[in-house]
Amino acid sequence: MNGVGIRDVARLAGVSITTVSHVLNDTPQTRVSAETRARVRAAAAQLGYGPNRAARALRTNRSGLIGLLSEEIATTPHAGRIILGAQDAARAHDLTLVIVNAERESSGGSHRDDVQTLIDRQVEAVLYATMYHREVSVPANLRDVPAVLIDATDRDGLLPAVVPDEVGGAVAAVTHLVEAGHRRIGFLNNVDDVPATHERLVGYKQVLHRHGIVAEDRLILQAPSETRPGHALAREVLAGDDRPTALFCYNDRMAMGAYQAAAELGLDIPRDLSIVGFDNQELIAANLFPGLTTVALPHYEMGEWAVEMLVHLLSGDADHKRLPDGPTRLHCPLVTRGSVAAPREPRKA
Amino acid sequence: MNGVGIRDVARLAGVSITTVSHVLNDTPQTRVSAETRARVRAAAAQLGYGPNRAARALRTNRSGLIGLLSEEIATTPHAGRIILGAQDAARAHDLTLVIVNAERESSGGSHRDDVQTLIDRQVEAVLYATMYHREVSVPANLRDVPAVLIDATDRDGLLPAVVPDEVGGAVAAVTHLVEAGHRRIGFLNNVDDVPATHERLVGYKQVLHRHGIVAEDRLILQAPSETRPGHALAREVLAGDDRPTALFCYNDRMAMGAYQAAAELGLDIPRDLSIVGFDNQELIAANLFPGLTTVALPHYEMGEWAVEMLVHLLSGDADHKRLPDGPTRLHCPLVTRGSVAAPREPRKA
DNA sequence: TTGAAAGCGCTAACAT
DNA sequence: ATGTTAGCGCTTTCAA
Numbered sequence A, B: 001m002n003g004v005g006i007r008d009v010a011r012l013a014g015v016s017i018t019t020v021s022h023v024l025n026d027t028p029q030t031r032v033s034a035e036t037r038a039r040v041r042a043a044a045a046q047l048g049y050g051p052n053r054a055a056r057a058l059r060t061n062r063s064g065l066i067g068l069l070s071e072e073i074a075t076t077p078h079a080g081r082i083i084l085g086a087q088d089a090a091r092a093h094d095l096t097l098v099i100v101n102a103e104r105e106s107s108g109g110s111h112r113d114d115v116q117t118l119i120d121r122q123v124e125a126v127l128y129a130t131m132y133h134r135e136v137s138v139p140a141n142l143r144d145v146p147a148v149l150i151d152a153t154d155r156d157g158l159l160p161a162v163v164p165d166e167v168g169g170a171v172a173a174v175t176h177l178v179e180a181g182h183r184r185i186g187f188l189n190n191v192d193d194v195p196a197t198h199e200r201l202v203g204y205k206q207v208l209h210r211h212g213i214v215a216e217d218r219l220i221l222q223a224p225s226e227t228r229p230g231h232a233l234a235r236e237v238l239a240g241d242d243r244p245t246a247l248f249c250y251n252d253r254m255a256m257g258a259y260q261a262a263a264e265l266g267l268d269i270p271r272d273l274s275i276v277g278f279d280n281q282e283l284i285a286a287n288l289f290p291g292l293t294t295v296a297l298p299h300y301e302m303g304e305w306a307v308e309m310l311v312h313l314l315s316g317d318a319d320h321k322r323l324p325d326g327p328t329r330l331h332c333p334l335v336t337r338g339s340v341a342a343p344r345e346p347r348k349a
Numbered sequence C: 001t002t003g004a005a006a007g008c009g010c011t012a013a014c015a016t
Numbered sequence D: 001a002t003g004t005t006a007g008c009g010c011t012t013t014c015a016a
Helices: A006-013 A017-025 A034-047 A053-060 A077-092 A112-120 A140-144 A166-179 A195-210 A227-237 A252-264 A299-314 B006-013 B017-025 B034-047 B053-060 B077-092 B112-120 B140-144 B166-179 B195-210 B227-237 B252-264 B299-314
Strands: A065-071 A096-102 A125-136 A147-154 A161-164 A185-189 A220-222 A246-249 A274-276 A328-330 B065-071 B096-102 B125-136 B147-154 B161-164 B185-189 B220-222 B246-249 B274-276 B328-330
Touching (some): A065 A299, A077 A299, A077 B077, A096 A112, A112 A125, A112 A140, A125 A195, A147 A299, A166 A185, A166 A246, A166 A274, A185 A227, A185 A252, A246 A252, A252 A274, A252 B252, B006 B034, B077 B096, B096 B112, B112 B125, B112 B140, B161 B166, B166 B185, B166 B195, B166 B246, B220 B227, B227 B246, B299 B328
Parallel strands (some): A065 A125, A185 A246, A246 A274, B065 B096, B125 B147
């Protein structure tokens, strides 16, 4: 592409190609005079030299590529943030990210071919990212390369993994509500048997307990995590006289349903009802009135973390298998918009 | 990675590495007996041989990489569909897609560095995709490699480009409304000076004209293409007595605002008011009640088209610069959900 | 402190 | 119809 090779630099600098290589790669254990280094650097810069990666890859047997296997990149903006984080981290290590989209697999036959595609493309390692936080059993050929899981945990617990701190996120959300003065806080939870369902509930209860509020079963409802069921649940929990003054929703879609329910019931958000969501789906959260206060998933950070872990693995320091015992949990920050206010009746109506 | 090289295959098949190369690459002008071919193929399969791409790249001076420079991959699901289309097409040609996320640039200094990143990574060609359909002036270094524009046109008109057929999409939307029996159809348009604003208006007028309906200025409103302004516009146009029975919205976010306005006005969708959006943002369109009938942008198809064009360019047939005069326009299909019905008063109230 | 030279795995021009 | 061989541009051992 460029035409200029290491030889051109060597010629211009008046040294051997070996020296150029040493200088440009900061090869350790090689003493080159400061003067020569400068000359080489200048020559390289002047010529706009960049290494031929194929040649380097061939010689070093390192492709400089890492693969990211991502489920359903197409339908979720979340995947985008993971990619972004991975991308940035990869670039910082002069690695190139190769992405492969995988269909969302229902059961076992999980992505063997997609992993193979990556391996065929000679990636040095692979990132395996799922669409939502869950436990997976990874394809067997993933054992052929260093691998890190993103937003997923390995059923066999062998691979390093990074996931959101669901409990912490829920704690942040509900604490925010409690600190605004709410004590009757409903929880519109998901029904799926996934970590988020269980852990967000744990966080919810933890906060209530910490503040001496008894968790009422009546206030904890479950339905599929979609807008419509969220709407139904909200109508239900908002029906009685002693309705909650705030709702913590499993995700932003359910919160969207709650908004609709509130509108139908003539309840003003946040004056009559405060709502906190989860996921921070911009398209929803920012387009609702008022803006939805919600908890953000650390997608960018997980992508970043995973690449760093991969680099670590690749560097060989991995011999000291310093893998933490369980998956690494990353903080889920609260994103404040306009859907939370003090309850109407500060202390009982 | 794999350990098995062309030599191993040659040895197992009892032929020279040349023959293996010829067979496996289907090198033209090379006569190899069917029997030998079979033997080589079998040996390769048996060993699970895959070519070392670095070696091949070094030798052929083709990296097998193509770059996709995408604006704001992170915040829009649209980018995901472009990637997917490009990905699939690339894979079909045994090409690997390298993606680079670019910040959304306001003015001139457009993405020079991002293009350079790709060039440094030795991509053979680059796809340049913008976040929404518009005219750009591409960075100068994009002239150094074959390039194709996605969802954008080149100010200088030199690069092949593929964009959505905005007029056609609007025609499909409004025709759908007219065929449902509507004659008073409002258009909540964008204000930005972008192709979509102008062309969707053209499509809207075209359909009205074709059906002998006079376009009333009163029914054509403009505002920023967000939920809130959409809401305001809808309130405005829905205020009078002879309000429109249907609304064509510039995008799904504005349509979302229109839904809210309808709810406030006690108008049932689609009984009292039909709505068609544009963009098919799943997160919005599928989560509204009723589901929003809207027009889909051909993101996947544009990504696909662009890679095919690139391959064509790369193949050298490009000498016959068979570039169509303007950008290629791809069809925007209507996606029917539940927001359109016949108007309440079939022929005047 | 610097340089000569081998060779990574493959393709393709040129034998045979 | 098949085989020999010369590099592609780089890193790295080894020698000077």
